[in-house]
Amino acid sequence: MRAPVISSAKGSSSGHDAEAARDFPFTAEDFSRIRTLIYREAGISLSDQKRDMVYNRLARRLRGTGIRTFSEYLDGLERSQDPQEWEAFTNALTTNLTAFFRESHHFPILSQHIAALSQPASVWCCASSTGEEPYSIAMTLAELGAKQSGARVVASDIDTQALAAASEGVYPADGVKNIPNAQLQRFFLRGTGSRAGRVRVNDALRAMVSFEHVNLISPPWPAIQRAAPFDVIFCRNVMIYFDKPTQAKILESFAPLLKPGGLLFAGHSENFSYMTNAFRLRGQTVYERVAEGAGAGKSADRSAASAAGRLVGSLG
Known part of the structure; x- marks a missing residue:
């Protein structure tokens, strides 16, 4: 989106x-x-x-x-x-503007967070568009080795046409030109004949991702609830299309779906610092889920996070 x-x-x-x-x-x-x-x-x-x-x-x-x-x-x-x-x-x-490894500074943070887990990760990409973002997440998880062999990505969007394209996993060759050769060879198949000039996500990567039709303003989301709780939620470049009350409602719905200490990734121009006490700023447009009952004793941390959020917002 x-x-x-x-x-x-x-x-x-x-x-x-x-x-x-x-x-x-x-x-x-x-x-x-x-x-x-x-x-x-x-x-x-x-x-x-x-x-x-x-x-x-x-x-x-x-x-x-x-x-x-x-x-x-x-x-x-x-x-x-x-x-x-x-x-x-x-x-x-709805508008679908996306790319593989868009806002690339998020993916090393994702990798580091998942590498510290003792079990296969669960990630929700809540605005998957045509699939580049969830497949980028899946590649990041797959490269962590056997420990993440059971990792899964749930990808959702409101646009059914975008979801169909994402599920197919076929892209113009130009769309993957910035992906390193090692990842291209591991995760993609080159098209031949009528599909020359295109690439397709291979079956192993495709199997890590499931696609669901979800309207973010209409919780509860049964398919998402069945897959929860998540270690990470990606909600990037989506909230800019909603007004402040709608943003707050969506964040409130996210909180119980994310494990305490789990990460919420936002887009470069999005700032959630003022909207909820359920998340605190951890890095540039990266938020951490606050454990239940932990907020009261950490007002100083929240103040620092809010100040950092204001700085990130002004720079974004």
């Missing part, structure tokens, strides 16, 4: 030109309805600057359905309550 690059027309003349060039009328009321619906369904908070992005994404859906206006499409969406169309609506408005 997810960092859209947004452009918007500025100035009255360019704005009128953009409107005139559109295939469908798109009113302020249409945009307001869409903002309300996607917030209700997925917790995504759309700013005014994302109007062009919303139009472009959903205009494809209108063309695909043959509907001629946004108001007609939204009326039908709300009236029918068709789960497949709601899924298509949500998929259209």
Whole structure:
């Protein structure tokens, strides 16, 4: 999930030109309805600057359905309550920007934390997108040797199309060009014939990862609860799409799913220091789950963590 690059027309003349060039009328009321619906369904908070992005994404859906206006499409969406169309609506408005070993400073911390465990690790990647992040986590665990042979990664996302791509595990060769050759040879197969120029995650790595459809604003999550408690949760570059109350609600739901001392990884521009006492800052956008009852005696630690969180937030 997810960092859209947004452009918007500025100035009255360019704005009128953009409107005139559109295939469908798109009113302020249409945009307001869409903002309300996607917030209700997925917790995504759309700013005014994302109007062009919303139009472009959903205009494809209108063309695909043959509907001629946004108001007609939204009326039908709300009236029918068709789960497949709601899924298509949500998929259209989520953004999948990811890469293997993105924010690479997190992976040595992950490796060190897991290496100290006495049992195979359990990790939840709660915004897996098209799979690069959970497979990066799985590679990190696999390289720790036989002690982690039973390690597992649960990868989830709200976007069903992204999950399907992640489960397939096939990527353009350019997408793995920054992965060291030793890892490429160990974990990937090169495509031939019609799949030349592509690579596929091998069966051993694929077996470490399971994929689940999860809406983060709608706990409880039965599949996630069955796999809990986790040693690590990755929730990177997701919270930026939610408002503060929604972020706090999600963090509250995470806490009982993570073992005391377990780690929560956040994105480079995300700061959770002020939202909950269940986690304390341990490193750059890395948080540690505080043991139950430990918070009262560690107010000084929390103050230091909050100060560090403010610094990380300002640098991010």
